[in-house]
Amino acid sequence: MSKNTPKAIRGTQDIFGPDAEAFAFVVETFERVRKLYRFRRAEMPVFEKTEVFSRAIGETTDVVSKEMYSFEDRGGDSLTLRPEFTAGIARAYLTNGWQQHAPLKLATHGPLFRYERPQKGRYRQFHQIDAEILGTGEPQADVELLAMADQLLKELGIEGVTLHLNTLGDAESRDAWRAGLIDYFEAVSGELSEDSQERLHKNPLRILDSKDPRDKAFVADAPKIDHFLSEEALAFFESVTSGLDAAGVKWKRAESLVRGLDYYRHTAFEFIPDEGSAAADALGSQSTVLGGGRYDGLMESLGGPATPAVGWAAGIERLAMLVGEKSEGPADAIIVIEDSSDVALVRGYAALKSLRLAGLSGELIAEGSPRKRYDKAVRRSPNAIVSFSENGHRISGDETTHPELERILGL
């Protein structure tokens, strides 16, 4: 490689080979499962006005305050490469009048951008699959969404991952809990980690998540959300959990699970690898594989009418790390031209076309030393090899398929 060749941008990836196959497998499985649950496809722009994200996600969040790819376009507007799906979907819902379809089940996937330090399972351009149910505040929407997530992980063959579930309550419950936590941690603030002293006023809920042993000592006795839950919020959560039980979705209560973005209310959840599992090992410290929750206040922050909604997103790269080796699979047939005659090549082209019209996959090997072409074909391990020379053809591979192949190729 010349030193003149530009390098890829930090934190971006060129995905190829088994990794690309695993990536495609995740997306294809998501597409299949999403149809089973009757979620409709939507495509949103990759960039939006910056305020779409800053207003929806919250100015003080890390995502908005230091991780966005923002730039000014030629017209002087501040635009931002989407750091997540939900805000853009909410904007689309409002600006297109999708209220008429409520409750609306949407699915999408694509690239997201966050200016973070790259790490295992974390990239600056990364990819997510995403599912949302917009315009309904019914707990059955939460159940439906989680049932789909659960089935998706099963269809991907991912094991050792558990649904961790919590409720943040409604806006009042959440605010009361937050105030309670501040009181509690303020009393011992001198003994908390530096990070948590920072978090105390910015985002006290985050302290509950801390990995620092100094914090953990106090987290166990910190006030629990359950004490602050209004009757309605409690009833909502109970109806979600009983729905999950009925739908056969296994879950685990995670009292200290919070979500980083300001818009979450009520249900919050993450699918996390079990400790010591192969999945935990494969993912490293970026362990949440799928996460989301209810965001009843989000639409209002974008100037829309109060519109309840739930959603989740999952990192395609992280899922791909868990699905195991995927390979391309063998070609149905490879056509080899075994000499340099024009006759053989012409017959090869014709055979290739017939093959593909019949719905079989295949390719042609007619380059390089004729003597070595057959070896090349063998190395690709196709189901069959059809070789042409000036005065004939030969088929190798599973003999029972030869008559069928000869019929298709007109031999």
Place this chain on the structure above:
RNA sequence: GCGAUCGUAGCUCAGUUGGUUAGAGCGCCGGUUUGUGGUACCGGAGGUCGGGGGUUCGAGACCCCUCGAUCGCCCCA
């Protein structure tokens, strides 16, 4: 933003306390061999050792800067 480890052919890696012209395997290209066959042998192309500066008679190796990768912290999917 902070910390640790690491950058040598397309890939995986050797390269001794600093010492001539930097190596191997795989892959690629060609030749011979074989001829229902992932064979064997021979040959070839491909590197300003991530980049820049410094120390030295001499640097792939030592020092500084920089870029990148990997793994943690943070954050999150």
